[in-house]
Amino acid sequence: MQIDIMTLFPEMCEAVLSESIIGRARERGFVDIRCVNIRDFTADKHNRVDDAPYGGGMGMLMQAQPIYDCYQSLCENAEERPHLVYMSPQGKTLTQEKVKSLAKLPHLVLLCGHYEGVDERILDEIVDEEISIGDYVLTGGELPAMVLADAVCRMLDGVLPNDEAKSLESHYNGLLEYPQYTRPPVWHGVSVPDVLLSGHHENIEKWRHEQSLLRTFLRRPDLLETAELSEKDRKFLKTLKDEQEKEE
Ligand code: 4G4
Numbered sequence: 001m002q003i004d005i006m007t008l009f010p011e012m013c014e015a016v017l018s019e020s021i022i023g024r025a026r027e028r029g030f031v032d033i034r035c036v037n038i039r040d041f042t043a044d045k046h047n048r049v050d051d052a053p054y055g056g057g058m059g060m061l062m063q064a065q066p067i068y069d070c071y072q073s074l075c076e077n078a079e080e081r082p083h084l085v086y087m088s089p090q091g092k093t094l095t096q097e098k099v100k101s102l103a104k105l106p107h108l109v110l111l112c113g114h115y116e117g118v119d120e121r122i123l124d125e126i127v128d129e130e131i132s133i134g135d136y137v138l139t140g141g142e143l144p145a146m147v148l149a150d151a152v153c154r155m156l157d158g159v160l161p162n163d164e165a166k167s168l169e170s171h172y173n174g175l176l177e178y179p180q181y182t183r184p185p186v187w188h189g190v191s192v193p194d195v196l197l198s199g200h201h202e203n204i205e206k207w208r209h210e211q212s213l214l215r216t217f218l219r220r221p222d223l224l225e226t227a228e229l230s231e232k233d234r235k236f237l238k239t240l241k242d243e244q245e246k247e248e
Contacts, residue, residue, distance in 0.1 A: 001031050001032070001080075001103070001105070001106060001107070001108070001151055001152075001156055002031075002032045002033075002034070002106065002108070003031065003032070003033045003034075003108045003109075003110065003152070003153075004033075004034045004035075004036055004074050004082070004107075004108070004110070005033070005034070005035045005036065005110045005112065005145050005149065006036050006038050006039070006067065006070050006071065006074075006110065006111045006112060007035060007036070007037065007038065007112040007140075007142055008038055008039055008049065008112070008114055008140075008142075009023060009112075009140070009142055010035035010036065010037045010043045011035075012142055012191060013035040013112075013142055013145065013146065014035045015148075016146045017033050017035070017146065019151060019158075021153075021154065021159065021160065021161070022149070022150055022153050022154075022159075025153055025156070025158070025159040028158070029175070030153075030156055030158040030159050031153050031156055031159065033149065033153075036068050036070060036074065038062075038067055038070045038071075039066065040070070041065075041066045041067075041069040041070040041073065042064075042065070042066040042182070043066070043069070044063055044066075048063075049061055049063055049066045050063065050114075050115050051063050052150065053116070055157050058116070059115055059116040060115040060116060061115055061116055061118060061119055062113060062114060062115060062118040062119065062122075062154060063119060064092075064118070064119040064121050064122050067077060067111065067118060067119075067122050067126075068122065068126065069108065071084060071111075071126050074109055078107055080106065080107065082107035082108065082109045083102075083105050083107065083108050083109065083126045083128050083129075084109045084111060084126055084127050084132070085102075085108065085109070085111065085127075085128065085129055085130070085148070085172070086111045086113065086118070086122075086123065086127045086130045086132050086141075087110060087111065087112055087113065087130075087131060087132075087133070087141035087145050087148065088113055088117065088130045088131075088132060088141065088145040089132050089135070089136075089137050090130055091129070091130030091131040091132035092129070092130065092131060092132065093131075093132050093133075093134060093135070094131050094132065094133050094134075094147070094148060094151070098131070098152075099148075099152055100155055102148075102152050103152045103155035103156055108152065110141075110149065110238045111127065111141065112140055112141030112142045112144075112145050112146040112149060113140065113141045114139070114140045116142070128162070132144070132149065133147045133148070134241075139228075148190065173227055173228035174223055174226055174227035175212040175213060175215075175216045175223065175227050176212060176215040176220060176223070177212065177214045177215075177221060178207075178208040178209070178211035178215070179211055179215075179246075180211045181193070181196060185197065193207070195207045209233075210236060210242055213233060213237060213240075214238055214240065217237060217240050217241075224237065226237040
């Protein structure tokens with residue numbers, strides 16, 4: 001897969017995506033990520049990429065020309081027209097489902113906005129979709145693009161050190177993760193739950209699954225509406241609900 005990031009701060013993006021698991025995935029050729037400087041495509045003699053909005057008002061906008069020419073240059077070296085995503089607070093909120101579908105594309109381009117955003121004609125003419133990483137405002141689209149690129153890359157074959165973590169998501173079908181422990185068995189006077197030290201795999205699986213259900217029930221009850229639940233799960237959740245009502 002190829003991911004191009006169109007930005008005014010390519011070094012910032014390059015630094016983030018050169019570390020850790022994504023950095024190693026790039027070195028090993030599992031993903032081809034390029035950070036492209038939009039400013040390299042300005043036709044302005046003073047290298048400007050922003051201008052004041054028509055109609056007045058606060059702040060500056062990114063001009064259409066450098067963004068368009070930057071995207072066209074990426075298209076020239078591509079077989080198919082790459083899918084262009086604009087990172088913006090006005091977009092649809094990113095979900096793991098969306099991440100999975102983007103990870104199937106051969107070529108993704110992420111556009112990072114700055115100032116007050118980009119000229120609307122860029123959205124009309126070349127942007128395929130707008131995506132937000134959540135309901136808050138940042139100074140630029142770079143961090144959201146890093147979030148999206150990271151989430152997509154870890155879904156690609158070969159990227160994660162163990163494929164297990166990736167399959168865990170489908171295994172736990174829309175529930176939160178169970179609590180985990182490593183050595184030592186007692187730390188600050190607190191013991192690891194006995195069942196995890198028992199070596200009894202069936203009991204361990206049952207405990208973990210119930211912990212996932214319990215956590216989801218307490219912290220994210222909204223997820224239970226769409227999670228894949230067995231008859232047994234529903235019964236377990238019913239006992240949690242009954243206990244909760246008794247306490248009230
Ligand atoms: C587009 C329009 C994304 C991009 C305006 C980008 C938050 C998110 C930006 C802006 C962003 C998000 C400068 C407000 C860049 N902030 N939630 N900022 N602003 O995904």
